[in-house]
Amino acid sequence: MKKLLLVFSFYLLVLSGASAQDMSLGNNAYKAGDWQGAIDAYSAILDAGYENADLYYNLGNAYYRTERFGMAILNYERALLLEPNFAEAKQNLALANARTEDKITPLPEFLLARWYRALYCALPLDGWLVVVLVLAVVAVVAAGVMRFSGDYRWRKTGFIVLIVMAVLWLVSACCTMSSAARLNRHDRAVITQPMVVVKGSPDASGVDKMVLHDGTQLTIDETLDGWHKIRLADGNTGWLPVADLTVI
Amino acid sequence: MKKFLVFSFYLLAFIGCASAQELRVRAPQTVALGQRFEVRYEINDRCKDFRGPSFKGLSVLSGPNSSMQTGMTVINGQVSHSVTSGFTYIIQADVEGSFEVGSASCTVEGKKITCPGFTIKVEKGRQSAAGGGQGGGGQGQRGYSQPNAAQPATSGNIDSKSLFARASISKSNPYQGEQVILTYKIYTQVSLSQYQIDKLPGNKGFWSEDLTRDGNVKTYEETVDGRRYMVAEIRRGALFAQENGKLTIQPLDLDVLALVQRQRQRTGTLWDLFDDPFFNPTQAVEKHLRTNSLNINVKPLPQAPDGFTGAVGSFEVKGAADPVSGQTNTVEVRANEAITYRLTVTGSGNLMLIDAPQIKFPQVFEVYDPQVSDKLSRTSGGVSGSRTFEWVLIPRTQGNYEIPAVDFHYFDPATGRYVTKRVEAVPVRVNRGDPNAMKSVTSNKSDIQLLNSDINYIQTRPSKLTRKADRGRMPLWFPISALVFTLLAGVANFLLRRRQAKRQDVAGMRQGRALKQARKRLKKAAALLPDGDESQFYEEVYRALWGCLADKYNIPLADLSSDTVRQILTDRQIPEEQTARIMETLEALDMARFAPGNASDKMQTIYDQALDTIAYLN
Numbered sequence: 090m091k092k093l094l095l096v097f098s099f100y101l102l103v104l105s106g107a108s109a110q111d112m113s114l115g116n117n118a119y120k121a122g123d124w125q126g127a128i129d130a131y132s133a134i135l136d137a138g139y140e141n142a143d144l145y146y147n148l149g150n151a152y153y154r155t156e157r158f159g160m161a162i163l164n165y166e167r168a169l170l171l172e173p174n175f176a177e178a179k180q181n182l183a184l185a186n187a188r189t190e191d192k193i194t195p196l197p198e199f200l201l202a203r204w205y206r207a208l209y210c211a212l213p214l215d216g217w218l219v220v221v222l223v224l225a226v227v228a229v230v231a232a233g234v235m236r237f238s239g240d241y242r243w244r245k246t247g248f249i250v251l252i253v254m255a256v257l258w259l260v261s262a263c264c265t266m267s268s269a270a271r272l273n274r275h276d277r278a279v280i281t282q283p284m285v286v287v288k289g290s291p292d293a294s295g296v297d298k299m300v301l302h303d304g305t306q307l308t309i310d311e312t313l314d315g316w317h318k319i320r321l322a323d324g325n326t327g328w329l330p331v332a333d334l335t336v337i
Numbered sequence: 338m339k340k341f342l343v344f345s346f347y348l349l350a351f352i353g354c355a356s357a358q359e360l361r362v363r364a365p366q367t368v369a370l371g372q373r374f375e376v377r378y379e380i381n382d383r384c385k386d387f388r389g390p391s392f393k394g395l396s397v398l399s400g401p402n403s404s405m406q407t408g409m410t411v412i413n414g415q416v417s418h419s420v421t422s423g424f425t426y427i428i429q430a431d432v433e434g435s436f437e438v439g440s441a442s443c444t445v446e447g448k449k450i451t452c453p454g455f456t457i458k459v460e461k462g463r464q465s466a467a468g469g470g471q472g473g474g475g476q477g478q479r480g481y482s483q484p485n486a487a488q489p490a491t492s493g494n495i496d497s498k499s500l501f502a503r504a505s506i507s508k509s510n511p512y513q514g515e516q517v518i519l520t521y522k523i524y525t526q527v528s529l530s531q532y533q534i535d536k537l538p539g540n541k542g543f544w545s546e547d548l549t550r551d552g553n554v555k556t557y558e559e560t561v562d563g564r565r566y567m568v569a570e571i572r573r574g575a576l577f578a579q580e581n582g583k584l585t586i587q588p589l590d591l592d593v594l595a596l597v598q599r600q601r602q603r604t605g606t607l608w609d610l611f612d613d614p615f616f617n618p619t620q621a622v623e624k625h626l627r628t629n630s631l632n633i634n635v636k637p638l639p640q641a642p643d644g645f646t647g648a649v650g651s652f653e654v655k656g657a658a659d660p661v662s663g664q665t666n667t668v669e670v671r672a673n674e675a676i677t678y679r680l681t682v683t684g685s686g687n688l689m690l691i692d693a694p695q696i697k698f699p700q701v702f703e704v705y706d707p708q709v710s711d712k713l714s715r716t717s718g719g720v721s722g723s724r725t726f727e728w729v730l731i732p733r734t735q736g737n738y739e740i741p742a743v744d745f746h747y748f749d750p751a752t753g754r755y756v757t758k759r760v761e762a763v764p765v766r767v768n769r770g771d772p773n774a775m776k777s778v779t780s781n782k783s784d785i786q787l788l789n790s791d792i793n794y795i796q797t798r799p800s801k802l803t804r805k806a807d808r809g810r811m812p813l814w815f816p817i818s819a820l821v822f823t824l825l826a827g828v829a830n831f832l833l834r835r836r837q838a839k840r841q842d843v844a845g846m847r848q849g850r851a852l853k854q855a856r857k858r859l860k861k862a863a864a865l866l867p868d869g870d871e872s873q874f875y876e877e878v879y880r881a882l883w884g885c886l887a888d889k890y891n892i893p894l895a896d897l898s899s900d901t902v903r904q905i906l907t908d909r910q911i912p913e914e915q916t917a918r919i920m921e922t923l924e925a926l927d928m929a930r931f932a933p934g935n936a937s938d939k940m941q942t943i944y945d946q947a948l949d950t951i952a953y954l955n
């Protein structure tokens with residue numbers, strides 16, 4: 090039995106793909122106050138194809154120190170994408186947002202939608218997968234108890250547990266799917282240029298609708314011919330060239 | 338200031354008064370419209386408290402000016418003193434008609450002496466200069482300032498050919514907006530002492546700038562139609578036509594005083610002594626002049642290019658922006674600091690009428706309306722100089738921008754074409770603004786609190802880096818674990834089912850149990866065999882055998898009897914021989930149990946029999 094466990098854990102380790110890179114280079118640069126050096130070190134890891142909520146968070150901090158608040162917001166958002174409950178990232182994001190030029194009053198969100206979003210953001214995707222699995226196991230065990238138990242009391246308990254677990258499993262399955270969808274959505278972006286001009290139509294000669302600055306967040310509704318149709322938190326829409334914003 | 342005392346002819350109306358001291362008045366009976374004349378009251382005594390008449394309908398230019406003359410005459414040894422007091426008015430008639438001048442009075446030694454009123458007739462004057470008509474009121478420019486000036490008289494001595502005024506224009510068919518010079522000149526063959534412009538023409542349709550230099554009147558000689566004249570340029574202006582089509586420059590009216598050769602006139606009074614030509618060889622004659630009107634044909638400008646702001650003439654343009662950083666020699670500021678951009682137009686033409694060109698500054702600049710300042714010089718050649726437009730720009734965001742190139746269009750009347758002068762674009766570098774300045778003004782309260790906090794420190798906990806490409810993909814452990822668990826569940830389910838089924842099969846369970854139980858009992862009995870406890874031994878054997886039969890054939894305990902057994906054996910089609918043997922065993926067992934005194938070998942026999950039966954049954 091013990092041997093089996095060892096083999097199993099080793100196999101898990103291999104599958105998780107632990108990399109040889111680490112963030113110590115960047116962390117040391119940051120501690121020394123070399124913000125640009127930290128940015129370079131963290132970015133090198135990203136360029137090599139590896140990522141991590143802490144990595145994005147640290148990179149965001151380095152950008153914040155060099156007063157590039159748009160890039161800081163971008164990286165904090167990326168950290169929160171991977172780990173939605175990252176408290177420090179949320180706090181730093183709020184600070185960076187306070188430093189942006191455009192103050193936009195967001196439209197109020199439907200209460201239930203807000204609650205559901207808070208729910209599925211309570212865990213990262215892997216967490217939800219574990220939850221789903223565990224609930225399924227418990228449900229099946231309860232079913233077995235209900236089916237095969239000799240004692241009438243056990244059967245009753247088994248039945249109740251089964252029902253409860255089934256409901257919970259359904260909810261967590263939905264949360265898992267929403268969490269996965271959120272990761273793959275790629276429809277939110279941040280402006281990282283000092284100033285961009287939003288046009289009313291997808292061409293450079295269109296009428297100027299509004300001027301946005303570094304750090305403003307937007308949602309991309311659709312893409313056409315190298316232009317994104319963007320929507321702000323207050324509902325205003327317009328068109329921006331693809332190069333003018335960075336997708337979270 | 339030298340006072341000009343001038344004699345002239347005037348018709349005398351001597352209104353006599355009876356008494357020795359009389360207040361006499363000397364005034365003309367008829368005067369010309371616009372002509373200045375003198376009304377003088379005299380009395381041969383010292384008097385005081387002179388009260389003049391009201392000159393209703395006439396303009397009193399000056400007066401009363403009092404004077405006193407004393408004289409001594411010796412006639413035949415007799416010395417007599419004479420005193421004359423005089424009160425003089427200078428009057429001008431503005432309106433035609435007949436005017437009543439009221440009576441005047443003064444007091445001599447307590448006695449009031451009056452002089453009755455009289456009538457003056459004002460008529461339209463005779464022809465005085467070329468162009469006809471009379472001058473208007475006495476406003477306008479003067480050559481010399483003279484309140485007590487000449488005694489007027491229109492004189493036939495001066496004809497229109499010897500003295501006239503002319504207006505001339507540098508170009509009679511200019512373009513709209515083109516600068517043309519208008520000059521007023523007096524042509525004269527006689528000497529002039531002064532001139533005065535009565536009325537300035539209001540040049541409708543033109544913007545005019547005065548170019549006359551006060552004090553210095555240009556004079557030169559010119560021959561016109563074979564006659565030699567002295568020309569005095571009395572007024573010069575720059576005109577810019579604001580409409581196109583036929584425009585007229587109205588004539589200018591002016592009065593001049595010409596000095597002519599005097600003719601002696603005797604009036605028979607004391608004044609004749611002073612009338613000697615020696616003292617005053619000339620006589621001032623007033624003449625009214627009027628210039629010609631000019632017809633100007635203004636050509637409209639051809640189709641102007643986009644961005645034309647009305648400049649007509651010849652110009653150069655320059656653009657410059659401040660502040661310039663000394664190190665990089667480019668314009669460099671921090672966000673929210675001001676830049677001034679100056680566009681200067683230099684040249685000659687209608688500078689005062691040029692509008693600021695529209696410049697499309699980059700969106701990031703906050704632009705304020707341009708300020709205009711002029712540095713103009715007005716010379717005899719016209720209006721020239723420079724006009725500067727100054728914009729204040731405030732960039733709100735950092736970045737590299739440029740003030741775009743400006744195309745300045747002007748119309749050159751010499752070539753009849755538009756000329757475009759370009760001012761090159763100015764690159765501007767805007768650095769990040771001072772973060773302490775102005776940010777808090779636009780934030781709400783929660784933002785202000787946040788601004789004072791700092792960010793959390795970086796994470797230094799050991800953490801695992803995952804591959805970017807793996808993001809969102811199902812981790813391998815999930816399906817594998819699910820599969821493993823499903824297999825386990827299936828196996829468990831299978832096994833449990835089987836067990837359950839077996840449990841439910843009571844008969845089957847009993848059957849399974851039968852042999853086991855029997856064996857156990859026999860074993861016990863066998864253990865008792867050597868000891869010889871008969872009753873217990875038989876008890877066990879009995880239990881073993883009967884128990885085996887009951888379990889195997891599922892006979893309820895209540896029905897357990899020999900007959901039932903025999904019945905079942907028969908039903909089960911056990912061969913008769915075996916059935917008999919089994920019954921025999923059972924009987925022997927019963928007997929052995931209840932009939933004591935069996936030999937020990939009987940126990941063994943029974944044991945073996947029971948064993949055989951059990952073996953056979955299973």
